Amino acid sequence: MAKIKRNRNGTRKDVIIAKAAKLFREKGFSATSMRDLAEHVGVEAASLYNHISSKAEILQEICFKTANNFMSHIEEVDATPNKTAIEKIQAILRFHIKQMLDNYEEVYVSDREWKHLTDPYLSNMQSQRRAYRQRIASVIEEGIRKGEIKPIDAPTAVLIMLHAVSGIESWHRSKKKIAGEVLEDNMVQILVDGLRKQA
């Protein structure tokens, strides 16, 4: 009988999805049951279906919302004039880090659990991810041509960047957290200029 309390500006569906994102992150999509989710929402499992149509739909919403978010941003960055390749890379990195700090649960889930999507969503997500990586690779290749970036294998650089950023997961769990901006600066610096001290 106790209704789902929705936050101001949000539907009850949003509440469910937010709680689901948290559980999917903690236990994974497959290991999270609808009864589990219901309990955290404060309702019986069957009641969830007044707001969502299936467990799969929840994952879809999380994944595609996040993916669109990143895709929009990179298009914006790429379209901005007068930016060096390094600046573009920095902007992309900082956006990733900020997203990881602000929308931790959803970004994390979307990155780790998208494999549990089912077709046609699965194929769709796969090509979106491929396209996204390809765009970053292009920026890097542009930088290499212009002599700003050293001639390394661009796809390798992309996967290092993206996975490095996803490491913020560990930061989230860590007790002695350093501040978000410090973290951001450190990550960008290490990726752009490396660990070694230059003489």
Next chain:
Amino acid sequence: MAKIKRNRNGTRKDVIIAKAAKLFREKGFSATSMRDLAEHVGVEAASLYNHISSKAEILQEICFKTANNFMSHIEEVDATPNKTAIEKIQAILRFHIKQMLDNYEEVYVSDREWKHLTDPYLSNMQSQRRAYRQRIASVIEEGIRKGEIKPIDAPTAVLIMLHAVSGIESWHRSKKKIAGEVLEDNMVQILVDGLRKQA
């Protein structure tokens, strides 16, 4: 009736664990059923229990074997005399990359699925992972003190390194694979010296 074919030098249990690692990687631990595993092994689900005692045990074996492997290596590196901090970091990185290339399934599973361990194994794994990261952080801090490494936040550097390496997963899936050694060189170079071309 068809028996599990074991490879030379390996028990049937090893075969099961190898197949399990592959499935756990592809679908995740929770989404892989024992019947699923049995089918890939070529046997009925119940027959698996002549070789293993539970699904959980399979995950335990994969995770702890891998963890011990990494722990042994870092102890060895750390004990080697006449090595600069940068050289130690490079050795650790190269070992990670090599492990990821040679024992892909198990390393990947152990990194992504250890959360599904149950206590006491879960706690045990958590502290092993913490200890491992701490050791790397110490190497970095040593390097900072000696002026080889720029003064960045060591835990941040560790998480970047480790997650960057786990990005080889994408490389594995990629069609146009570059050679293993080239990948290794690229990764080490990017992490140690960064993306930016030095003037």
Next chain:
DNA sequence: ATAAAATGCTAACAAATGTTAGCGTGAATT
């Protein structure tokens, strides 16, 4: 050759899974 051990099978189990049906109640709309 015979006993013991290893390994496979079928059948079955209890529990957990996602989901639907149908009903009741309070809030919103007419």
Next chain:
DNA sequence: AATTCACGCTAACATTTGTTAGCATTTTAT
């Protein structure tokens, strides 16, 4: 005040889950 709609509940469903029991057969050791 009457009606509709939103949203919660309980009960139930068909599958799927990990696992065990019991038996048959093959392999190994005596």
